Amino acid sequence: MTQTLADMRRDYTRDGLSEEKAPHEPFALFQQWFADAVKTEQPPVEPNAMCLATVDAEGRPHCRVLLLKGLDDRGFTFFTNYDSAKGDQLKANPFAAMTFFWPSLERQVRIEGRIERVSPAESDAYYQVRPLGSRLGAWASPQSRVIRDRAELEALLAETERRFLNQAPHCPEHWGGYRLLAERIEFWQGRPSRLHDRLNYRLQAGEWVRERLAP
Numbered sequence: 001m002t003q004t005l006a007d008m009r010r011d012y013t014r015d016g017l018s019e020e021k022a023p024h025e026p027f028a029l030f031q032q033w034f035a036d037a038v039k040t041e042q043p044p045v046e047p048n049a050m051c052l053a054t055v056d057a058e059g060r061p062h063c064r065v066l067l068l069k070g071l072d073d074r075g076f077t078f079f080t081n082y083d084s085a086k087g088d089q090l091k092a093n094p095f096a097a098m099t100f101f102w103p104s105l106e107r108q109v110r111i112e113g114r115i116e117r118v119s120p121a122e123s124d125a126y127y128q129v130r131p132l133g134s135r136l137g138a139w140a141s142p143q144s145r146v147i148r149d150r151a152e153l154e155a156l157l158a159e160t161e162r163r164f165l166n167q168a169p170h171c172p173e174h175w176g177g178y179r180l181l182a183e184r185i186e187f188w189q190g191r192p193s194r195l196h197d198r199l200n201y202r203l204q205a206g207e208w209v210r211e212r213l214a215p
Contacts, residue, residue, distance in 0.1 A: 012106040012190025017197035025208045026185040026201040027073060030109060033187070034071075037102040051099040052078065057092035068098075069126060070118075075179040076111060077118060079126055081143035083174045090115050096180055106190035113183040123176030136160050138175045186213070 023029055037047040048068040055061050062085065070077030076098060080086060090096065098111040127135060140153070140160040147153055160169075182203070189197040198213040 011192050012196065013192055014106045015189055016191060017187060017189035017199055019199070019210070019212065022187070022199055022210065024210060026182070026187070026210075029187060030185065031071075033102070033105070033107060033109065034100075036105055037100075037107075040104045041102055042104070045103065047102065049100075050078075051101075052086070053097040053099075054086050054089040055093045055095070056089045062086070062089060068100075070122075070177070070179070075113070075181045077122075077177050077179045079123065079175070079177045081138070081141070081175050082117075083143070085144035090178065096178075098180060108188040110186040110188070111180060111182050111184070113181045115178050115180055118177035118179050120171075120176065124171040126177060127171035127175070132169075135169045136164065139163075139169060139172055191215070 034047065041047050046067065049065055050068055051063055052066045053061060053063045064086070066078050066080070068076055069079055094115045095113070096115050098109075100109045100111075102108070127138070130138075136157065140157040142156075184200065184202045186198060186200045191197055194215060196215040198215055200211050200213050201208050202211075203209075
């Protein structure tokens with residue numbers, strides 16, 4: 001196994017990332033790269049899939065894959081159960097990091113910053129456009145809590161379906177969105193011989209500073 005893993009490698013030759021082609025603020029570049037990913041990536045890769053890292057009250061890191069569901073000049077938005085493990089971690093430490101990886105484009109984006117909850121109106125607006133099964137699931141699942149087996153989860157869903165049999169489910173108070181307010185965004189473009197391009201944007205006194213990092 002060790003030898004097999006040591007031999008697993010690929011060379012990155014698709015593109016480069018130069019300061020001349022990069023804007024002075026990061027959001028325009030992210031929008032461009034995301035649009036490229038939507039056009040280029042094929043299933044099972046989801047272009048809006050990202051790895052979210054949080055830290056709990058004891059300083060232990062946690063990481064999982066989520067889907068980005070909103071992006072504007074305020075930040076990057078995702079939705080979850082506020083009472084989940086990640087919700088507890090964000091209460092204890094309201095900072096997080098996101099990583100996007102688009103293998104077909106040989107690109108990665110890392111984002112770090114403070115987390116805030118979105119408004120109830122924003123959470124409700126997104127909740128209402130979700131498929132019915134997902135809306136019911138937000139009520140049925142005690143996310144991150146220990147349950148006995150799959151049958152218990154299905155029983156909780158059946159109970160929820162009976163509850164909302166004659167009415168549309170509304171957004172639960174325990175469910176909604178978080179927005180990551182970016183303070184640092186790094187764009188990584190794979191290059192040959194592991195000499196990758198890395199352009200880092202960091203927020204300093206309200207202004208974005210762009211700098212190149214060694215690979």
